[in-house]
Amino acid sequence: MKKLFALVLAVAMVLALAAPAFADDTITIGVFEPLTGDNGPGGKQETLGMQYANQETPTVEVNGVTYNVELVVADNESSNDKAVSAATELVAKGASIVLGSYGSSVSIAGADTFGEAGVPVIGVTCTNPQVTEGNDHYFRICFTDPGQGAIHAQFAKNTLGASKVYCLGQLGNDYDQGLLNYFQATADELGLKVLKEDFPEGTSDFTAYLTNAKNFGAEVIFAPCSIPYGQLIIQQAASQGMDVVITGPDTWDSNMIMDSVVATGMDVYCTTFYGEGGAPEFEEGFKAYLNGDETALANNGGNDMIAAVSVMGYDAYYVALEAIKAAGSADPAAILKALPDVTYEGATGGIAFGENGDAVRSTAFIKHANAETGAWEAELTDLG
Amino acid sequence: MEKTLQRDSARKIGSVIAWCLIAALYAFLILLDNVLPANGFTLMLIPVLKKGAIYSLICVSMNLLNGFTGLFSLGQAGFLLVGAYTYAVFSVPAEQHDAVYQYFDGGAIRFSIPETLGKLLGENAGNFLGAVVCIILAGLVAAAFAALIGIPVLRLKSDYLAIATLGFAEIIRAIFQWNSLGPITNGSNMLRKYTNFSDICIGSLKLSTAFPFFISMVCIGLIVLLINSSYGRAFKAVRDDEVAAEAMGISLFKHKMLSFVISSFFAGVGGALLAMYQTTVQANAFKSAMTYEILLIVVIGGIGSVSGSCIASFLYIACNEWWLRFLDSGSVSLFGNTIAVPFFRDGFRKVVFSVLIMVIVLFFSRGIMGDKELSFAGLVRKFQKKKSPDGAKGGAGK
Incomplete structure (x- = not known):
């Protein structure tokens, strides 16, 4: 038995040592995404967009020479302590530029590793x-939390006409707490009354929180939490017969939230990066890709509904190609130098980098979940 | 008489081999940081070695409690959290405070120990000494927490102790995430930009991999000395039979408390090293799953074996973060040829890894080392015994 175990380990080691022998005509783009863990489903959908883009455009022409583009995926397991080794793996595999990650905290945790290696990274949906901030090699193509928090406060006040908003976020989750913070700041300016509460991780019974919201007299519940909690909040608000509008962050743009809405008939809105029908050509192609590949369809949650993160992943891939073209080489340092000036007209709108390497985005979408048709209806809003 | 002589010589040869190996290890680590070219192999080797060294210390500290004193405690993640946060809070440079504590107006503690020492002694010496001071501080704060909760908790036995310590770890996590403590702990947000391994160097000589090895080795050495002292023998007596130990005049509470506090001190040190390795700290990561991961490594290595814990740490980390990653990629590259394997897809690594662990737990229920230690003297004696069949009895070697 011991010998067998030793043999298995030895074989594993040999396999790991057999370094991937890439030909000179290949440029590697790293994909730093969670494929397992809490953010696994979202990370997979984001990766799908990149894989589709790679299938659509598998080559890039640099200085008249055509190179093959290869995607190398490293799973960061949605976990900060695994981020370092996942990031190192991409560096070790010779990534010229890296895309990712879904989830801001793993992105921050991996940032130093990429920074030390001098590899530029394009954040896709980390807000x-x-x-x-303070990471000169990290760029991003999405809007950021201060803008998103402000949109929600303005939306609650101006569009929904609310005066009291109940805010609910997960304790210990920087994403939730950050958004709540920015929401509160704008709400104070607008004169909205806000009651903020936190729930601990793993909460499945939100009755007490929703009762507090009821007693507070909230007309809107803003819950910037992850999809599973969002589903529970929607279902339990419905079963309590609450007459409120529930608004959520960009994570809620998912068919799983839609399922809950259809089942309960609640009034739900969320912010997002992409409005349905914005890029018909992409949608058609992407749906055909999903339906033609069983694994891809399973990774998308079993149906061909398009998640905004997939579109963002698609755009990120093309921005990376533009950067490689602009740099005129696959050298990470050259790409890093060329990146700030890269512009690209993508499926989610125009992309250009401004201060800190953040995308200059003036608009976002607010989507309404239509409980009768089971479809998202997008509206364009100006970012504050 | 002849046997004793042979034993002595085996011990001498063994310790010479051990010291040579340690020297060779450090030479290799320093070469790895400074001279060896950065290719796919060395790039992956470095984080695995660092994390392996850190986990060795964390697992040995848990083994001191669970394996040598017989206290089944599951609070390790809580003490790691305390250590990691203490380290990070006191080493975020002043100019980074506004960026790190962005929601708390720059935080309450506006100095960094490495930076302050750096102004007095020069930047490199400041980083090195500052890191060491912060690490020791991290251990002391974790030990203080242990002393506080030890008073009520150590009156419990077996399962009840496990439940109480598990609860403690969860409470600690919730307290550190509490917004009212935000000016110190940064609430739910991560601490970052503090002194980490890549800041540790002497002149232009980088010590980013050698440093965690050095700290871990010193700490594990201290634990081994403790285990071999009269206190250590008292711990083992308490583990084997509490009534008999008490009848021999060993104060149960005092020794349990001693073991608990010391174990937590080293867990705090381990937490600080982990913070340095990760370059960011967030309370969210220190869940009970982390305690189970550590417990698993201790069981794989052998409950009651220091060297077992170390070997298992390196194996576990290497498998989890490196060797089995190819299972996720959808293909195997074997000697330059890429072969697509249908089973290999995202998350398959986790399946294989779980099966491997089950195999180990089922077929090696005593772990890799049982309660024995890897000793070079033992190996030398084994070698001598082979040469002369009537020679000394084999030692404790594997």
């Missing part, structure tokens, strides 16, 4: 300001 926390700290991702790019």
Whole structure:
């Protein structure tokens, strides 16, 4: 038995040592995404967008020479302590540029590893300001939390006409707490009354929180939490017969939230990066890709509904190609130098980098979940 | 008489081999940081070695409690958290405070120990000494927490102790995430930009991998000395039979408390090293799953074996973060040829890893080392015994 075990380990080691022998005509783009753990589903959908883009455009022409582009995926397991080795793996595999990650905290945790290796990273949907702040090699193509928090406060006050908002976030989750913070700041300016509460991780019974919201007289519940908690909040608000509007963050743009809405008939809105129908050509192609590949369809949650993060992943891939073209080489340092000036007209709108390497985005979408048709209806809003 | 002589010589040869190996190890680590070219192999080797060294210390500290004193405690993640936060809070440079504590107006503690020492002694010496001071501080704060909760908790036995310590770890996590403590702990947000391994160097000589090895080795050495002292024998007596130990005049509470506090001190040190390795700290990561991971390594290595814990740490980390990663990639590259394997897809690594662990737990229920230690003297004696069949009895070697 011991010998067998030793043999297995030895074989594993040999396999690991057999270094991937990439030909010179290949440029490697690293994908730093969670494929397992809490953010696994979202990370997979984001990766799907990149894989589709890679299938659509598998080559890039640099100085008249055509190179193959290869995606190398490293799973960061949605966990900060695994981020270092996942990031190192991408560096070790010779990534010229890295895309990711879904989830801001893993992005921040991996940032130093990429920084030390001098590899530029394009954040796809990580919205926390700290991702790019102080990290000169980290860029991002999405809007950031201060803007998103402000949109929600303005939306609650101006569009929904609310005067009291109940805010509910997960304790210990920087994403939730960050958004709540920015929401509160704008709400104070607008004169909205806010009651903020936190729930501990693993909460499945939100009755007490929702009762507090009822007693407070809240007309809107803003709950910037992850999808599973969002589903529970929607279902339990419905079973209590609450007459409120529930608003959520960009994570809620998911078919799983839609399922809960259809089942309960609640009034739900969320912010997002992409409005349905914004890029028909992409949608058609992406749906065909999903339906033609069983694994891809399973990774998308079993149906061909398009998640905004997939579109963002798609755009991020093309921005990376633009950067490689602009740099004129696959050298990470050259790409890093060329990145700030890269612009690209993508499926989610125009992308250009401004201060701190954050995307200059003037608009976001607010989506309404239509409980009768089971479809998202997007509206364009100006970012504050 | 002849046997004793042979034993002595085996011990001498063994210790010479051990010291040579340690010297060779450090030479290799320093070469790795400074001279060896950065390719796919060395790049992956470095984080695995660092994390392996840190986990060795954490697992040995848990083994001191669970394996040598017989206290089944599951509070390790809580003490790691306390250590990691103490380290990070006191080593965020002043100019980074506004960025790190962005929601708390720059935080309450506006100095960094490495930076302050750096102004007095020069930057490199300041970083090195400052890190060491912060690490020791991390251990002391964790030990203080242990002393506080030890008073009520150590009156409990077996399962009840496990439940109480598990609860403690969860409470600590919730307290550190509490917004009212935000100016110190940064609430739910992560601490970052503090002194980490890549800041540790002497002149232009980088010590980023050698440093965690050095700290871990010193700490594990201290634990081994403790285990071999009269206190250590008292711990083992308490583990084997509490009534008999008490009848021999060993104060149960005093020794349990001693073991608990010392174990927590080293867990705090381990937490500080982990914070340095991760370059960011967030309370969210220190869940009970982390305690189970550590417990698993202790069981794989052998409950009551220091060297077992160390070997298991390196194996576990290497498998989890490096060797089995190819299972996720969808293909195997074997000698330059890439072969697509249908089973290999995202998350498959986790399946294989779980099966491997089950195999180990089922077929090696006593772990890799049982309660024995890897000793070079033992290996030398084994070698001598082979040469002369009537020679000394084999030692404690594997």
